[in-house]
Amino acid sequence: MSVISEDHVRGSSVFKDISADDDDGLPAEIESLCMNCHQNGSTRLLLTRIPFFKEIIVSSFSCDHCSWSNTEIQSAGRIQEQGVCHTLRVRSKQDLDREIVRADSATTRIPELDFEIPPFTQKGTLSTIEGLLDRAVAGLEQDQPGRRDTQPEVAEKIEEFIRKLRKLKEVESEFTLVIEDPAGNSFVENPRAPQKDEALAVSLFKRTMQQDMQLGLRADDDLEEEEEKEPAENDLEAMRGEVLVFNTNCPECNAPASTNMKLVQIPHFKEVVIMATNCDVCSHRTNEVKSGGATEALGTKITLHITDPSDMTRDLLKSETCSVAIPELEFELGMGAVGGKFTTLEGLLTDIKDLIVSKNPFMCGDSSTTGRVQKLSEFGEKIDKVMSAEMDVHIVLDDPAGNSYLQNVFAPDPDPEMTVEKYTRTFEQNDDLGLNDMRTEGYEEETSTAGN
Template sequence: MSVISEENVRGGSVFKDISADDEDGQPTEIESLCMNCYQNGTTRLLLTRIPFFKEVIVSSFSCGICGWSNTEIQSAGRIQDQGVCYTLRVKTKQDLNREVVKADSATTRIPELDFEIPPFTQKGSLSTIEGLLDRAVAGLEQDQPVRRASHPEVAEQIDSFIQKLKKLKEVEDEFTLVIEDPSGNSFVENPVAPQRDEALTVSHFKRTAEQDKQLGIRADDDDDGDLDEQPAANDLDTMRNEVLVFSTNCPECNSPASTNMKLVQVPHFKEVIIMATNCDSCGHRTNEVKSGGATEELGTKITLHVTDPSDMTRDVLKSETCSVIIPELEFELGMAALGGKFTTLEGLLKDIKDLIVSKNPFVCGDSTTTDRLQKLGEFGEKIEKIITGEMDVHVILDDPAGNSYLQNVYAPDPDPEMTVEKYTRSFEQNEDLGLNDMKTEGYQEEN
């Protein structure tokens, strides 16, 4: 039986990259109770790191007496800063083949059937849309024999609902699948990546106090969510003159790390809060930017015509609410996809390439198609051509909150290759920014 050593745990190396060549990567075997026959069976645990995805715990139970078995996958990575909600409009049978990573904290809904699978009622899984439907049907059918004997009317109603779920797999009518995960660790595949998926909407949201308690990142008796007990973090003079340091965990290897935070004045723009994390264990570095001010009255749309490699050195401040569009590549990156960043245009393009190509969780494994790999490879090559000045494109930063910035190298004179447009936000954009309480008579919801 394998043993997880104390040295590995403390060193943060207990999770190893999954590889067929690793002969030492044997699972940990634990004798455990079979919940079917109540005899002793064996649970195998494999702590591994899936390439381009994250750390996971794969567990498999088997009973040599009754033959019952069970398999489960759990995320071992960090809980994300924001929750995520995927809304997919299923239109064809091909949509049923989309891969889905569903964390146990996710809620699954099909509004057309008024059907919902609450969080923490199913274990985490890597499946497809069709697999999710099959799992829901199997769960409803599990206790049907008992219901038919004790409550035949209820069993008949559930049988009728099961037929409706099964009929969804024929896709005779379109239906909507919603996966909402406060941990931010669920995914729904975009088969046309890096292009925008018209059938899939991805939005991020701030967790409620109750969701924080469910995820175990807030004590059950902690009802005070403010930060009044941290006067140093709220002292603007301290933030302007000093670099604040606080402990955190590395987003890559989960080892203890430190995050530096400072309030910085961006020339010709405004004050922003820059947070940088450096990990001594794996060398991972990341930076995040938060606006130091409130949401602007008008949104901002910045369009830069990239004509020279020197444009790559322009400073870029991309807020969490900013979308990045490259029309020549038919590419659009939604808000919150990369979080807030203060970098250069070259750094932003490299981050986009890493997100879409290198760190895409659906570009590896048996289900990956050659066509998808080729398409993503071509996208990565085009990004490199833009960086080296071999491709003439427009880069658009569209921020409805007005908190993004692209350096004007001709300042204070106008930049001939850059336009800045101010616009009034739509009702839907105010909804996304959480400005519902700021509705006026000028905003009317469109049906």
Template sequence: MPNCHCFWSHIWNISGGVGEMGANMNSIIEEERVRGGVFKDINPEDEDQQPTVIESLCMNCYENGSTRLLFTKIPFFKEIIISSFTCPHCNWTNTEIQSAGRIQEQGVLYTLQVKTKEDMNREVVKSDSASTRIPQLDFEIPAFTQKGSLSTIEGLLDRAVAGLEQDQPIRKATDPAVAEKIEEFIERLKKLKKVEEEFTLIIDDPSGNSFIENPSAPQKDTALTVTHYKRTPEHNAVLGIEEEEDDRKPVNDLDTMRNEVLVFNTNCPECNAPANTNMKLVQIPHFKEVIIMATNCDSCRHRTNEVKSGGATEELGTRITLHLTDPSDMSRDLLKSETCSVLIPELEFELGMAALGGKFTTLEGLLKDIKDLIVSKNPFMCGDSSTADRAGKLELFGQKIDKIIAGEMDVHVILDDPAGNSYLQNVYAPDPDPEMKIEKYTRTFEQNEDLGLNDMKTEGYAEK
């Protein structure tokens, strides 16, 4: 790590610790900003880079002492505030480190495999909200039980030993059995300091402001694992972070999706330029929910729309037959899934599944799309592939479609969907439609094969 040794030696030239400062930290930071920058890189040769000294109250003897503040950056980490307090009256000292940045977007979990004595010299920044664990000893220092500290792995163990030894004289007098067990535990901690056996050190900080040094930085450290994770609501409550909207529903909540149009980036299928696709969840009355997707390209003006069923494949297939008796039938809403075929017996016409994709339109819109597909966009209607006989037949077919749309032909339109996910509006709903017939049927093996259902196992798939 570049300048690492100079950095840490410079920090530890700040003697003592932190007292009750009684000063506004914001005003100090503002003062440092006026002096030419709040957080500076460590440079031992820079004479202007000196800690800020303020008078503060000693919480041991209640006389005035001095607190030194150093605003600095840790290489490969972030900005921190080093605080040290010294009381000349009672010689009490205290140290503390605070993160100068905001709470991070994610929590962080450090897992270090301590194998050598060199690992004990790794520098550690431990914030107030971090918990420390050693699984081999079933030992844990909970969050917010210690002030933030700037130390080493060895220093963390020394601090734990000092905390356990603090009340040992009283325990030996009042509860010798407990004192003996704690003494045994202290000896185990001291053995870990000598690295007589390998152990694991885990620092879990939901605020994301703790740090363990990587001596090999910027290369990867094989002994250190760093994991970032999303905080839970419990973590946010402990850190005092308020949700933006406490009663906000999850993004994937169906009620939210019904009221929102989701937009995601894609490429235009025609010119490959960046475009946006809008997606909306729509409830069709007397049917089910469907997903409508529309793509608009600003570069070539190409537009596409697609409809997918929001439900599962039905147990039975559906065949819908509508007898067209009035031009108003053209305004009926229609949902044609990708698995639906369209038949017009009077024209001896059948459109196979997936030919037009999924569509949510009207009956008139479906017939116009069929005409465009067969007549206007047919590659055999132009160039060397075109023949007079074929072109005449297709032109006649287009004229018949126009007559159906105008209500001049009495025909039947059949929607046959083996998946059962297609729909045609019943204008008499909830009463039966005298001109429309809906049949449910059992799919054949070939239809299940086309839908990929024969090889699909949804129950007992874990059994051997």
């Protein structure tokens, strides 16, 4: 950043008129204050137009005293009526040479790496896709020396991510670059312009209230008015950012208790609702997970080959419609037996062991027999061996509603030990889910007929 000297502003005009008769084509040079050493440096301003886009202001500052420099761009026009989202499939090294304009209000994402540059964290830039990747690498490497001394594990993970970013420049496989700008002033070059670019998709969208506030188009008071107009939508946004508490009664002792609820976005999956009830009187605890979305069009069958104890740490979402099977143990647990859970694979197996062994009424009292107790105890020992990876088994999660999930630790690459199969539900499965009798069409016609 540089500060234009007050004397210069008073003495002459900062900007030159854009004219076809302007022969020199030189940028305007302005004496500016260096924010690094507080000596006077110089800022060059160039007003230019990008073909098939719009006018921009390119500024470049340099200081002869401390050799500090920086560059940035600003839109020379106004904030657009709608935001813009550019989605580019980078398929070759030639695509890395495409020019891009990234405004400071834009969010940049590479979904294959779960990489994101949030808005207003970097200045606007005029660069290429390769330059964008180089700048991201430089930003991550900036604090690496200090991390290696204080947080070596974190430094190693960041170093591994840096290697993935650098590998993108080889374009061994295509990847996606998304630039989403609510101000509508970002741009990705189309080298085939004015013809259509099959690799580039450009879409316009309506800004949200929060995006308008970030851009300074609305005041904080407008948000309160909007909350009154659209309470349901804003309540949903609030739920995503905080834990909601409801008063209830404990299912064990019926004492007053509280239920906590929160919306959570699971990476590479969807949004889920997590609910937990704690009782301070009897210390009873329950937790339940429900999908935040609709029933999927296809069912999902996830099969994991357990080969290492580290598999037990995989995140797992089991909906209430999901059944669990371990073929090697001839074991199958029907849907709804342990309810919906968001836990780890070890947590699920522990719950299964508790359900079959610890909390089984046939393990104690008059209902127990020696043979039954021994058989169930042996099953509990086998579950322990599965959790320590001493047994070679597969675990199968079959959810006809398609709302269950098991973490892929190799994401975004395929997991060699896990398969995810999508299938069409049978009539019986649709009947169990209540979909056969569900009607979503024709209500308006029936209502108008009944009114007449």
